Amino acid sequence: MAGNGVFAEILDGEQVFKYYADGEWKKSSSGKSVAIINPTTRKTQYKVQACTQEEVNKVMEAAKTAQKSWAKTPLWKRAELLHKAAAILKEHKAPIAECLVKEIAKPAKDAVTEVVRSGDLVSYTAEEGVRILGEGKFLVSDSFPGNERTKYCLTSKIPLGVVLAIPPFNYPVNLAVSKIAPALIAGNSLVLKPPTQGAVAALHMMHCFHLAGFPKGLISVITGKGSEIGDFLTMHPAVNCISFTGGDTGISISKKAGMIPLQMELGGKDACIVLEDADLDLVAANIIKGGFSYSGQRCTAVKVVLVMESVANALVEKVKEKVAKLTVGPPENDCDITPVVSESSANYIEGLVMDAKQKNATFCQEYKREGNLIWPLLLDNVRPDMRIAWEEPFGPVLPVIRIGSVEEGIHHCNASNFGLQGCVFTKDINKAMLISDAMESGTVQINSAPARGPDHFPFQGFKDSGIGSQGVTNSINMMTKIKTTVINLPTPSYTMG
Numbered sequence: 382m383a384g385n386g387v388f389a390e391i392l393d394g395e396q397v398f399k400y401y402a403d404g405e406w407k408k409s410s411s412g413k414s415v416a417i418i419n420p421t422t423r424k425t426q427y428k429v430q431a432c433t434q435e436e437v438n439k440v441m442e443a444a445k446t447a448q449k450s451w452a453k454t455p456l457w458k459r460a461e462l463l464h465k466a467a468a469i470l471k472e473h474k475a476p477i478a479e480c481l482v483k484e485i486a487k488p489a490k491d492a493v494t495e496v497v498r499s500g501d502l503v504s505y506t507a508e509e510g511v512r513i514l515g516e517g518k519f520l521v522s523d524s525f526p527g528n529e530r531t532k533y534c535l536t537s538k539i540p541l542g543v544v545l546a547i548p549p550f551n552y553p554v555n556l557a558v559s560k561i562a563p564a565l566i567a568g569n570s571l572v573l574k575p576p577t578q579g580a581v582a583a584l585h586m587m588h589c590f591h592l593a594g595f596p597k598g599l600i601s602v603i604t605g606k607g608s609e610i611g612d613f614l615t616m617h618p619a620v621n622c623i624s625f626t627g628g629d630t631g632i633s634i635s636k637k638a639g640m641i642p643l644q645m646e647l648g649g650k651d652a653c654i655v656l657e658d659a660d661l662d663l664v665a666a667n668i669i670k671g672g673f674s675y676s677g678q679r680c681t682a683v684k685v686v687l688v689m690e691s692v693a694n695a696l697v698e699k700v701k702e703k704v705a706k707l708t709v710g711p712p713e714n715d716c717d718i719t720p721v722v723s724e725s726s727a728n729y730i731e732g733l734v735m736d737a738k739q740k741n742a743t744f745c746q747e748y749k750r751e752g753n754l755i756w757p758l759l760l761d762n763v764r765p766d767m768r769i770a771w772e773e774p775f776g777p778v779l780p781v782i783r784i785g786s787v788e789e790g791i792h793h794c795n796a797s798n799f800g801l802q803g804c805v806f807t808k809d810i811n812k813a814m815l816i817s818d819a820m821e822s823g824t825v826q827i828n829s830a831p832a833r834g835p836d837h838f839p840f841q842g843f844k845d846s847g848i849g850s851q852g853v854t855n856s857i858n859m860m861t862k863i864k865t866t867v868i869n870l871p872t873p874s875y876t877m878g
Contacts, residue, residue, distance in 0.1 A: 383427075383480050383581060387473065391588050397428040398584050400604050402436070403443045404597030406588075409436060415577055415606055420486040420720040420753045421711050427484065427581045429604040434613050436603070440572055441619035443598030444543045448570035451599050452540050456511050459566050463507035466593035470558075471500035473589060477554060480582035485550050486712045486719040486753075491675060499555045499586070502836045503562045506853050509837070510566030513857055514538055529873035538861035540568035541642065542621035545614060549627045550722055551678050553579025554586045559836065560624040560644075561590070561600065563856035569622070573602045574614055576627075578722050580604050612637065622860055626680075635848060644849040644859050646842055648680050648773050649801025651831045652794040654816060655688040655696060656787065659806035663828065665699035671804070671830025672779040673707060673757050676718050681802050681831040684773055685763075686781045687790035693783045697761050701745050704757050720753035721776050727753045730776035733769045734758065737780070740767050771797060787816060795821045800843030802831035823847070 384392035391406050393399050397414055399406040409430035419426035451459075470477070478492035487495070522532035546560035553575055564571045575583035587602045603610065607630075615623060615634045624644040625631045631647040653671065655664050671683035688696050710716040721727050727750065734748055743761035750756070755777055763770050763780035770780055770793075784790045794803055804826040805816045817825040823841040826832065833840050841850035849859055 383476050383483075383585065385476070387592065388476060388585055388588055391584055393430075396426070398430070398581055398604075400430045400432055400436075401584065401587050401591065401600075401602040402440045402598075403601070404591070409433060409605075415580075415604065417484055417577060417580060418723065419483050420578075420722050421483075423724065423752055427480075429577070429580045429584070432603050432605040432610060434610060437610055437613055437617065440601045440603055441543065441617055444570040444572055444601060445619055447596050447598035448540065448542055448568070451565075451570060451596060452568040454568070456514055456566075459568070460507035460511050462593050462595055463503050463562055463566060466590045466595070467500040467503035467507070469589040469592050470503065470586060471497055473585070474500075477582055477585045480585055481554070481579070482712045484581055485553070485578050485722055487675060488712045488715045488717070488719055490715050492712075495552060495555050496586075498836070499558045502555065502853070503558050505837060506562035506566055506857070509853050510563070510857050513854065514567065514861070523873075530875055531870045531873050533868040533870070535866045535868070537864050538567070538858070539864045541860055541862055542569060543619050544569045544571045544622045544624060544860055545574065545617075545620045546571055547574045547615075547623070547625040547627065548576065548579075548583070549680075550576040550578040551675065551680075553583045556626050557583050557586060559851065559856065563853065564622075564624075564860050565595070565600070567857055567860045569860055570599045571601075572614070572620075573600070574610075575602065575604065577604075624856070624860075629845070631847070632845065642849075642859060644851060644856065646680060646801070646840070646847040646851065647845060648775075648799065649822075649831075649842060649846050650684045650771065650773050650797045650799040651681060651801055651822075652790070652797075652803045652820075653683045653686045653830070654787070654790040654794070654803070654805045655686065655692065656805070656807040656809070656812065657689045657691050658808045659692070660808065660828075661692060661696050661699055664696060664806045665703055667804070667806075667830040668700050668779070669703045669707070671832075673704070673717065673777050676721055676755070676777045677779070678721060678775050681833045682775075683779065683804070683830055685770065685793075686779065687784050687793055688781060689787075690783045690785055693761075693781070697745065697759070697781060700759055704746060704759055707757050709754065709756055718754075718757050718777050721755060722753070724753055726775060727755060730755055730774050730778055733772060733774050734760075734778055736768045737763060740764065742767060742769070742780070765793070773799070787812070791816060791819045795819075798845045801846040802826065804829060804831055823850075
């Protein structure tokens with residue numbers, strides 16, 4: 382269970398969890414805590430420390446000091462510790478998954494999968510980091526016109542310093558380690574600010590890194606209210622890089638952060654374009670998987686279906702049949718549709734649904750809500766004047782827009798301020814490639830729903846969907862900078878010359 386066994390030291394009293402700094406689990410001097418509400422019961426499940434700005438300062442100072450020593454640690458030893466943390470993480474998947482079930486209402490089987498996937502990601506990053514960072518470049522000057530071979534240029538990748546990682550509620554473990562592991566293998570220190578919903582799962586995950594034996598001060602977890610420490614963290618002068626996954630808060634962070642590297646994924650309105658020749662059974666299965674898994678609370682969920690009019694009726698019927706088979710209920714029961722993360726999220730989703738109703742969208746199911754639990758809903762005959770056509774619901778509600786041409790579908794996709802992912806369903810690979818090239822999306826899936834992963838694939842968004850690219854290799858490279866040393870020779874030198 383959460384906070385028991387090897388995790389007992391992270392607990393302070395009944396269901397109140399400590400924060401992690403300088404290699405120790407600590408209580409905040411504020412004497413205050415932040416409540417974490419269980420989305421299913423809508424009652425307080427856990428509490429975490431409300432850290433102060435002074436505690437942030439101490440964490441940053443420790444991170445700066447620890448990073449200097451860590452940068453001198455051999456690559457193989459950094460990798461060895463990451464492999465050890467990955468093994469401990471997977472060994473303790475059950476209590477971490479329990480936190481995910483209770484904090485963010487993630488179905489039990491998916492919660493376990495997230496933890497195991499996270500362990501695999503950490504190990505893969507360790508191996509990839511040794512390969513990438515173990516190589517440098519050697520350049521000679523006479524390849525550029527007008528130069529003799531009098532200069533040898535050696536380039537290598539060195540750490541940035543202190544990396545601030547801010548993962549989202551929907552994958553608080555996996556999207557934390559996707560930032561932590563690249564930062565550490567590259568020789569950086571790391572400060573984690575977990576989301577409030579998902580913070581306890583993140584604290585349990587960090588304890589696995591603690592048990593692996595990483596140096597004191599190298600990794601820390603600060604919990605608390607964003608209104609009190611959010612800007613203080615993101616604008617802190619000790620921070621050399623920010624990796625953020627979440628919503629439009631990231632836009633605000635990017636404007637305030639200053640001249641440091643940013644890696645940001647800020648959501649999407651992922652379009653699914655369906656052509657006349659598509660395999661409609663395949664499309665329907667992927668719409669269900671892409672639109673309704675984890676109740677649609679995924680950046681890469683299918684957020685709008687753009688289907689050719691000639692096959693729209695047949696597709697909608699197939700999707701309706703599958704929606705009717707989705708199970709709805711608590712995450713402990715491994716239901717397909719579980720409560721959304723908060724009451725405010727449920728209210729926002731309901732607002733989009735009511736707007737569509739007022740503007741005469743076709744409801745393929747009756748709209749039903751109990752607390753934070755919203756039953757899956759397919760909306761047909763959605764028009765561009767409806768909010769649901771453009772806004773990201775982050776819930777189990779999916780709009781269908783009927784289109785008369787491929788160009789109309791591409792236009793709708795590209796008119797969005799988002800550009801994370803999209804997908805195209807057709808049996809004609811030539812058409813698929815042309816449409817993919819025309820879509821202003823970071824990734825386009827052909828004949829499959831959008832997805833982040835496997836975790837070593839590049840993952841990036843265009844427009845308001847983000848800055849930079851993720852994926853193991855890209856994250857390692859992003860968390861380093863190039864250092865060049867030039868050897869100047871007194872006379873030109875040519876090998877075997």
